[in-house]
Amino acid sequence: MAEPEVVDVVVVGLGVGGEEVAGRLAEAGLSVVGVERGLVGGECPYWGCVPSKMMIRAANALAEARRVDEFAGTAQVQPDWAPVAKRIREEATDTWDDTVAVRRFTDKGGRFVRGDGRLDGPGRVRVGDQVFQARHGIVLGTGTRPVVPPIDGLADTPYWTNHQAIEVEDLPGSLLVLGGGAIGLELAQAFARFGVAVTIVEAMDRVLAVEEPEASEVAAAALRADGVRIETGLRAERVAHDGRAFTLYGTGGVTIVADELLVATGRRADLDELGLETMGLDPSRRHLAVDDRMRVAAGIWAVGDLTGEGPFTHVAMYQAAIVVADVLDHTRQAQPGPEAGTTLSGTAGPAGVPRADYRALPRVTFTDPEVGAVGLTERQARERGINVQVGLSRLGSSARGWIHRADGLIKLVADADRGVLVGATSVGPAGGEVLSALVVAVHGAVPIDQLRHMIYAYPTFHRAIEDALRNLR
Numbered sequence: 001m002a003e004p005e006v007v008d009v010v011v012v013g014l015g016v017g018g019e020e021v022a023g024r025l026a027e028a029g030l031s032v033v034g035v036e037r038g039l040v041g042g043e044c045p046y047w048g049c050v051p052s053k054m055m056i057r058a059a060n061a062l063a064e065a066r067r068v069d070e071f072a073g074t075a076q077v078q079p080d081w082a083p084v085a086k087r088i089r090e091e092a093t094d095t096w097d098d099t100v101a102v103r104r105f106t107d108k109g110g111r112f113v114r115g116d117g118r119l120d121g122p123g124r125v126r127v128g129d130q131v132f133q134a135r136h137g138i139v140l141g142t143g144t145r146p147v148v149p150p151i152d153g154l155a156d157t158p159y160w161t162n163h164q165a166i167e168v169e170d171l172p173g174s175l176l177v178l179g180g181g182a183i184g185l186e187l188a189q190a191f192a193r194f195g196v197a198v199t200i201v202e203a204m205d206r207v208l209a210v211e212e213p214e215a216s217e218v219a220a221a222a223l224r225a226d227g228v229r230i231e232t233g234l235r236a237e238r239v240a241h242d243g244r245a246f247t248l249y250g251t252g253g254v255t256i257v258a259d260e261l262l263v264a265t266g267r268r269a270d271l272d273e274l275g276l277e278t279m280g281l282d283p284s285r286r287h288l289a290v291d292d293r294m295r296v297a298a299g300i301w302a303v304g305d306l307t308g309e310g311p312f313t314h315v316a317m318y319q320a321a322i323v324v325a326d327v328l329d330h331t332r333q334a335q336p337g338p339e340a341g342t343t344l345s346g347t348a349g350p351a352g353v354p355r356a357d358y359r360a361l362p363r364v365t366f367t368d369p370e371v372g373a374v375g376l377t378e379r380q381a382r383e384r385g386i387n388v389q390v391g392l393s394r395l396g397s398s399a400r401g402w403i404h405r406a407d408g409l410i411k412l413v414a415d416a417d418r419g420v421l422v423g424a425t426s427v428g429p430a431g432g433e434v435l436s437a438l439v440v441a442v443h444g445a446v447p448i449d450q451l452r453h454m455i456y457a458y459p460t461f462h463r464a465i466e467d468a469l470r471n472l473r
């Protein structure tokens with residue numbers, strides 16, 4: 001067995017969260033080994049946020065051009081996927097090559113190791129036949145994988161995950177999307193705007209089921225207007241592929257045929273492959289539980305999607321800052337004496353380690369209109385026993401929404417006893433941007449009375465917040 005090599009910190013998984021932690025700890029002067037089996041940067045830049053938003057940018061340009069007839073004359077639109085695929089290949093992903101990203105890490109002083117990292121007893125990580133002993137800690141940032149539901153026959157078919165959907169060069173004639181969550185909806189609408197006949201199959205009774213029902217309605221109506229067929233309350237019982245097309249057999253005798261099938265039914269962490277049991281941790285959970293400093297146990301931190309705190313790049317980055325501060329703090333405490341910490345350039349001290357707080361967690365589904373939300377939905381607030389007030393305004397009744405002919409809404413969820421907002425939803429052409437005001441309100445617990453008496457610029461989409469505040473009851 002190889003002799004363990006002693007380093008300060010080992011980071012396993014260099015996705016959004018792991019790369020940020022590893023790079024910043026290396027910059028602070030620690031000896032850091034970063035282990036990645038796929039591409040440094042992870043899901044977001046190669047198969048997630050960035051390329052999907054490039055697809056959406058292009059699809060929205062088509063949709064806007066199609067509105068010329070409504071507002072400004074006539075326009076003929078001829079969709080072409082080639083520029084989209086080219087931009088994803090060349091600008092977003094370097095044709096799925098992480099050379100630049102690896103250099104970004106090693107230039108900060110980190111040591112990069114390509115391979116599968118696995119815990120191998122207290123403080124140890126094994127990568128193939130290399131073993132590293134971490135003096136100060138191990139950080140896990142291994143993300144999640146798509147959940148492939150146990151539908152009869154599905155596993156034997158050439159179904160797509162987000163990887164194939166993002167890498168596609170030639171669009172199929174028709175696409176079946178299993179799952180009506182954020183990823184399914186975004187990709188469905190983008191492909192539909194390029195002329196693909198898209199059907200979404202969702203087992204729940206509405207799409208975007210984790211968000212407010214009013215938001216689901218607007219999103220579903222928008223997708224239907226783009227020609228997307230949406231089947232809610234439909235369970236897939238069997239999937240077959242005849243070498244050419246997919247057939248989905250659903251409850252109630254429903255049959256749907258499509259050229260391709262995209263599985264977008266959620267994501268989960270693969271904890272059982274991380275060797276958690278070698279450190280006395282339970283690998284059978286869906287996510288890796290962390291405390292508010294992102295600690296899993298003594299000497300182990302976790303960051304990003306695998307913590308289950310919110311599957312978003314901004315959550316991974318937020319958590320990464322906490323991990324960095326806490327590891328540096330831990331390192332200083334482990335090196336007492338006059339020279340303690342003198343080689344470290346981090347700024348966090350014992351009082352400076354921030355604690356994770358997800359009360360004002362924002363999320364945006366980048367459909368058109370965008371669905372932005374922060375904090376609790378009405379239902380979640382009621383389930384927590386909060387004395388709830390709700391205020392709703394429709395974008396169409398605001399001046400800007402009427403001018404724009406935009407669908408959308410603002411929904412506010414207030415804690416009447418405390419006089420603050422605990423959640424909000426903003427649906428509209430700039431729903432994700434309008435959301436920022438609501439995030440500040442929830443995060444800062446700004447008194448509703450103050451929100452009512454501030455000045456909202458005319459005629460903006462965000463003026464609809466003022467109407468919703470007026471409607472709180």
Ligand SMILES: Cc1cc2nc3c(=O)[nH]c(=O)nc-3n(C[C@H](O)[C@H](O)[C@H](O)COP(=O)(O)OP(=O)(O)OC[C@H]3O[C@@H](n4cnc5c(N)ncnc54)[C@H](O)[C@@H]3O)c2cc1C
Nearest residue numbers: 013015016017037038042043048117143304305311312313
């Ligand atoms: C289609 C799509 C669109 C999205 N759009 C958005 C968006 O608009 N906004 C947003 O905020 N979020 C979006 N997300 C979510 C976002 O991509 C994730 O939240 C983010 O990538 C999480 O980062 P992470 O560091 O936790 O994990 P990941 O980015 O998944 O990285 C984990 C890394 O760990 C590596 N790894 C795993 N196991 C091991 C191991 N044993 N050894 C070595 N390496 C390992 C993997 O190869 C991977 O590179 C989207 C996701 C998808 C799929």
